[in-house]
Amino acid sequence: MISFIRVDDRIIHGQIVTRWSKEFPCDGIIAVNDKAATTPVLTQSFKASTNKKVFVWTLEHFLEKADTVLKSDKRYFLITKNPVDMKKILVDNKFIPSDVKRVVIGPCNDRPGAVKLGQNQSIIPEEAEAIEEMTNAGYTVEFALLQETSIGTWDKFRSKFGY
Helix, strand or coil, X not given: CEEEEEECCCCCCHHHHHHHHHHCCCCEEEEECHHHHCCHHHHHHHHHCCCCEEEEECHHHHHHHHHHHHHCCCCEEEEECCHHHHHHHHXXXXXXXXXXXXXXXXXXXXXXXXXXXXXXXXXXXXXXXXXXXXXXCCCEEEECCCHHHCCEEHHHHHHHHCC
16 A cells, blocks of 8 residues: 655655655665666665665656555655656556545755745646646645745645646
8 A cells, every 4th residue: 555655856765764664664765766666776875775675766667566556564765756757657557546646845956947845846747737737637746845944735836736
């Protein structure tokens, strides 16, 4: 089962391991990112960051394992590097994690064409479209580096992108 859904451009790091996993208990972490899954040094560094079980999968492999993940008694975090990949999982492929209808977006670096929403939280138009689609599919999308530093949900920012 999925206990927490996050988008984080660093994928797995200290905040995930030390803070979020205490607020939302988990037995393991599933990171979905094609580049990380096919780069052994990245995969090993993510696995070394915690004593929890860590899976680093391509999107294709995740979709093959999706039913197994949903039926598991274990609680997993689902993490992608960007909102577009998360939208592919949740909306395009209709992966519906039982009771989790909140997507927490963490760090998203400043990039050309990005709109700054908060400190270390900048979104490009393609990502805004993905977030809008997740929201329209019934997910609450919240921007929070940490739980106590949430800057708000997508409703607060969507007008910056013409929605």
